[in-house]
Amino acid sequence: xxxxxxxxxxxxxxxxxxxxxxxxxxxxxxxxxxxxxxxxxxxxxxxxxxxxxxxxxxxxxxxxxxxxxxxxxxxxxxxxxxxxxxxxxxxxxxxxxxxxxxxxxxxxxxxxxxxxxxxxxxxxxxxxxxxxxxxxxxxxxxxxxxxxxxxxxxxxxxxxxxxxxxxxxxxxxxxxxxxxxxxxxxxxxxxxxxxxxxxxxxxxxxxxxxxxxxxxxxxxxxxxxxxxxxxxxxxxxxxxxxxxx
Amino acid sequence: xxxxxxxxxxxxxxxxxxxxxxxxxxxxxxxxxxxxxxxxxxxxxxxxxxxxxxxxxxxxxxxxxxxxxxxxxxxxxxxxxxxxxxxxxxxxxxxxxxxxxxxxxxxxxxxxxxxxxxxxxxxxxxxxxxxxxxxxxxxxxxxxxxxxxxxxxxxxxxxxxxxxxxxxxxxxxxxxxxxxxxxxxxxxxxxxxxxxxxxxxxxxxxxxxxxxxxxxxxxxxxxxxxxxxxxxxxxxxxxxxxxxxxxxxxxxxxxxxxxxxxxxxxxxxxxxxxxxxxxxxxxxxxxxxxxxxxxxxxxxxxxxxxxxxxxxxxxxxxxxxxxxxxxxxxxxxxxxxxxxxxxxxxxxxxxxxxxxxxxxxxxxxxxxxxxxxxxxxxxxxxxxxxxxxx
Numbered sequence: 001x002x003x004x005x006x007x008x009x010x011x012x013x014x015x016x017x018x019x020x021x022x023x024x025x026x027x028x029x030x031x032x033x034x035x036x037x038x039x040x041x042x043x044x045x046x047x048x049x050x051x052x053x054x055x056x057x058x059x060x061x062x063x064x065x066x067x068x069x070x071x072x073x074x075x076x077x078x079x080x081x082x083x084x085x086x087x088x089x090x091x092x093x094x095x096x097x098x099x100x101x102x103x104x105x106x107x108x109x110x111x112x113x114x115x116x117x118x119x120x121x122x123x124x125x126x127x128x129x130x131x132x133x134x135x136x137x138x139x140x141x142x143x144x145x146x147x148x149x150x151x152x153x154x155x156x157x158x159x160x161x162x163x164x165x166x167x168x169x170x171x172x173x174x175x176x177x178x179x180x181x182x183x184x185x186x187x188x189x190x191x192x193x194x195x196x197x198x199x200x201x202x203x204x205x206x207x208x209x210x211x212x213x214x215x216x217x218x219x220x221x222x223x224x225x226x227x228x229x230x231x232x233x234x235x236x237x238x239x240x241x242x243x244x245x
Numbered sequence: 246x247x248x249x250x251x252x253x254x255x256x257x258x259x260x261x262x263x264x265x266x267x268x269x270x271x272x273x274x275x276x277x278x279x280x281x282x283x284x285x286x287x288x289x290x291x292x293x294x295x296x297x298x299x300x301x302x303x304x305x306x307x308x309x310x311x312x313x314x315x316x317x318x319x320x321x322x323x324x325x326x327x328x329x330x331x332x333x334x335x336x337x338x339x340x341x342x343x344x345x346x347x348x349x350x351x352x353x354x355x356x357x358x359x360x361x362x363x364x365x366x367x368x369x370x371x372x373x374x375x376x377x378x379x380x381x382x383x384x385x386x387x388x389x390x391x392x393x394x395x396x397x398x399x400x401x402x403x404x405x406x407x408x409x410x411x412x413x414x415x416x417x418x419x420x421x422x423x424x425x426x427x428x429x430x431x432x433x434x435x436x437x438x439x440x441x442x443x444x445x446x447x448x449x450x451x452x453x454x455x456x457x458x459x460x461x462x463x464x465x466x467x468x469x470x471x472x473x474x475x476x477x478x479x480x481x482x483x484x485x486x487x488x489x490x491x492x493x494x495x496x497x498x499x500x501x502x503x504x505x506x507x508x509x510x511x512x513x514x515x516x517x518x519x520x521x522x523x524x525x526x527x528x529x530x531x532x533x534x535x536x537x538x539x540x541x542x543x544x545x546x547x548x549x550x551x552x553x554x555x556x557x558x559x560x561x562x563x564x565x566x567x568x569x570x571x572x573x574x575x576x577x578x579x580x581x582x583x584x585x586x587x588x589x590x591x592x593x594x595x596x597x598x599x600x601x602x603x604x605x606x607x608x609x610x611x612x613x614x615x616x617x618x619x620x621x622x623x624x625x626x627x628x629x630x631x632x633x634x635x
Contacts, residue, residue, distance in 0.1 A: 006350045010336070017338040082334030086395075089298040089330070090351045091323040243302040245261060 004096040004103070007087070011104025015070070021108060024069050028061045028112055035060070036119060043123075049131040051120045055141035055212045058116055059148055059204065062109065063177035067149070070108055071156025072169040074101045075239065080164050088239075098236045102157050109149045113142070137214035144211025147224035148204060152177055154231035161238035180204045249276045250309075251403050251433040252297060257306035259292050259457075266292045268457040269306065276402075279429040281444030282437040284454035285566045290437040291331060293454070294407045297435070298328045311403060324352070326403040327396030331437075332412060333388045337381030341372060341391050344380060348395040362398050369428055370394045371420070386417030393424055404434045410443060422447050441558045451558070455566040469561050474509070476560075477525040479537060480550035484519060487545030495521050501540060507531050520549050 001009070015021035035057040036043055043053060078084035087097060124133040156173040163169050183203035190196030200206045207220045252274040259267040267289045274280050284290045295301045296308055299319035308315045311325035336344060345366065349359040367373050370390040375383060380391060389409055396404055406425065410418040418440075425436060425447050438444060444451050444465070451468055453461040461468045479502065486492045493501075495513060498521045503511045509526045516522035527533045534553055541548045 001350060003351045006347065010339075010347055014336070014338050082330060082332065083336055085295070085300055085330045086328075086334050086392075089300050089323060089328045090348060091320050091353075092351060093320070242300070245301070 002096070003090075003092040004099045007092070007097060007100025008103035008107065011074075011101050012107045014104075015108050020069065024066055025112055025115065028066055029115065031061050031065075032057055032116060049124065049133050051123070051133070051138060052141070052212050054116050054119050055137075055145060055208070058113065058145055059181060059208060062112075062145075062149060062152055063181045063204075064174060066109060066112060067152040067156050067177060068170045068173040070105050071153055071160055071173060072166045074105055074157050074160040075235075076160045076163050076166050076169045080166075094239050095236055098157070098161075098232060098239060102153060102232060102235075105157065106150060106153045109153055110146065113145050113149055116145075117142075134214070137212065140211045140214045140216050143216060144208045144220075147211075147221060147228075148208055151204070151224045151227040151231070154228040154235070155180075158231040158235045158238070161235040177204075250274070251276050251278075251311055252405075252435060253309045254293065254297070255307050255309075257293070257296060257303045257308050259289075259296060259301070260304045266457050267296075267303070270454065270457070270459055272452050272459055272462055274433055274435055276433055277431070278450060279425070279434045279436065279448045281448035281451040282435055282454070283439060283441065283444060283451055283562060285439060288454045288566065289457040290439075290454060291407055292457075294328075294330075294405050294435070294437055297322075297405055298326065299323060324399075325401060326405055327399070327401040329389070329392045329396045329404075329406045329409055331407045333385075333392030333409075335380045335388055335391055335395075338379070340377055340379050341383075341394075342376045344391060345394055345398055349398050352399045354399060359398070362400060365400075366394045366397050369397065370424060384417070385412050386414070386420060389413065389417070389421050390424070393421070393428075397428060402432060404428065404432055405437075406434065407437045408439075409436070410438065410440060418443070441562055445558055453562060453565050460565045461561070465558060469558055475527050475529055475533075476554045477527060477533060477537065478514065478522065478550060478552040478554070479525060479541075479548070480516065480520045480522045481541065482519065482547035482549055483521050485547050487547075490545040493521070493544065493546055498546070499523060501544060502537070505533065505536055505540060507533055507536070522550070 032054070036053050039057075043051075046053070075084065078087065088094070120133060120138055122128065123130050155176055156169075159172045159176065160166075160169045163172065180202065181204050183199045184205035187196045187199035187203060187206070190199060207223055210217045210220055250273050252272075254270050254272050257267055257270045258265065270289070270293060282290055282293070292301070296303050296315060297310055299315045299322050302316055310322040313321040313325065315322050336347075339347065345363060346359065349362070354362065367376065370393050372387075372390055372394055375387055375391070380388060383391065393406075393409070396406070409425065410421050413421060422443055425434065428434070429447065436444070436448060448465070450464050451461070452459055453468065481493060481498050483495075484492055499511050499513065502508060502523060502525055505525075507527050509528070511526075512524045514522040514524050525533070525537070532553065534551060537551060538548065
């Protein structure tokens with residue numbers, strides 16, 4: 001197994017060695033259940049065979065709770081406790097460390113995302129059969145969630161690479177992801193002005209809207225992949241800057 | 246590897262902003278040596294170790310471990326060494342077995358090799374009872390053992406241990422030192438510490454750093470001789486003297502000894518009311534005991550004690566690193582502790598420091614270049630750093 005995968009495996013398993021993963025999962029599913037079934041009349045008021053609400057609400061939870069919690073400790077805690085020095089002085093590249101930590105955290109977030117598949121499965125396959133479900137928007141919705149998670153975790157890792165406190169990392173990631181999500185609402189206020197267009201362009205919500213409807217736009221895919229790659233490169237540089245401090 | 250030099254630092258400098266943490270550090274560690282790396286807090290020990298383990302890059306100079314440059318071949322360097330950072334930072338959520346396996350996997354050991362090595366590591370580090378325990382529940386001493394275990398899991402030819410006994414109680418310290426001696430039988434070890442007793446116990450050679458510079462490097466015996474001074478303790482009976490002669494006063498005793506050829510200084514030591522007790526400082530290469538004895542006989546005094554102390558490593562260390570303490574606490578502190586140096590003494594100490602530094606660098610011909618102007622050095626450092634970054 002490559003050093004990157006060994007680090008990813010350790011990182012992923014470490015979430016389950018503490019109550020963290022379990023608490024985050026429980027809270028996320030509770031919140032999603034509330035939003036799906038209760039908020040604004042819930043699923044039953046939609047009167048259509050669709051689980052679009054899952055894809056609309058899951059990024060909220062991911063942005064405001066799951067990703068900040070999962071990524072806050074990635075590098076910040078290791079730097080604070082000194083284990084980063086121990087890790088980096090093993091025969092690993094800095095890119096292995098960043099990649100491994102990223103994959104470990106993304107793995108946990110994707111487990112949570114996969115958990116949301118319970119909704120379409122339970123309501124349209126077993127035990128309930130509420131009608132034939134159009135699977136196109138479901139697949140594209142999940143692709144959107146995966147891309148969103150990839151970008152969000154990379155941003156969380158980036159923040160964690162720059163700070164030494166988990167709490168600070170949590171709040172900065174929370175603020176950055178929250179802002180990127182709600183930029184769409186700000187864009188609405190700004191109307192069709194140049195500013196509004198820019199806000200709409202970078203808003204995660206705008207970029208995900210197409211996926212909810214079953215539309216996979218390569219521009220959106222490339223946008224999320226670009227954010228992910230850029231955040232990972234900057235994280236790598238942030239880790240590397242210790243050499244030149 | 247063709248050469249026997251396992252660790253080599255050549256003019257290694259490191260700057261943190263405007264602070265120069267290391268200033269042209271030169272030393273070599275050969276195969277099979279256990280070397281104590283000494284210095285007060287903030288002298289640059291950990292910085293040197295972090296450079297040698299490729300955690301940080303030098304601002305200037307080069308360092309090689311097992312023949313590999315720390316900047317150009319970091320993976321080869323890390324593969325060749327086992328490193329235990331200060332306070333053994335470990336993943337406290339893993340158990341000992343998981344952690345050792347994690348380190349072995351990253352080092353590319355396959356399962357069968359790991360099992361074989363695990364057996365040895367468990368035996369050497371005394372981890373048999375702790376393998377299933379979570380690291381977070383272990384005492385500091387056991388964590389150090391686990392840290393040593395991970396450093397040894399791939400059977401490296403070189404070990405770099407940064408203050409492995411800090412925060413340990415005396416029993417744990419003794420245990421860890423015993424492990425170091427045990428594993429040092431067939432490995433090259435660079436052991437950083439500011440505990441001199443540990444160095445005297447575990448190492449045959451020491452490198453002393455102060456304010457980012459190597460101020461002494463060599464076998465312990467030659468380091469203790471580095472300052473070129475020997476201390477004598479003399480006690481003269483202050484109540485009784487030879488029949489018909491008057492018991493001496495302290496001023497008389499002090500001036501008589503001070504006038505002896507070779508005695509550099511005299512100082513009264515605390516004692517009870519029966520004796521005058523003095524400390525005399527003499528040169529390293531001459532034994533003054535006979536002269537002292539003859540003087541006592543000639544004066545008709547009663548000699549109660551005469552002792553010659555070679556400078557202990559502890560004293561040499563304090564002597565060589567005195568500037569650090571002075572810089573930290575200020576001249577007022579130095580004056581209050583009798584360390585305000587008059588010009589003579591200062592010259593003498595500077596000479597001793599210079600001698601020590603020169604001796605340390607004697608093997609390295611490049612040292613000649615190191616004496617160049619500081620400003621030029623700064624420019625060179627900055628240029629080299631830019632080059633490396635580029």
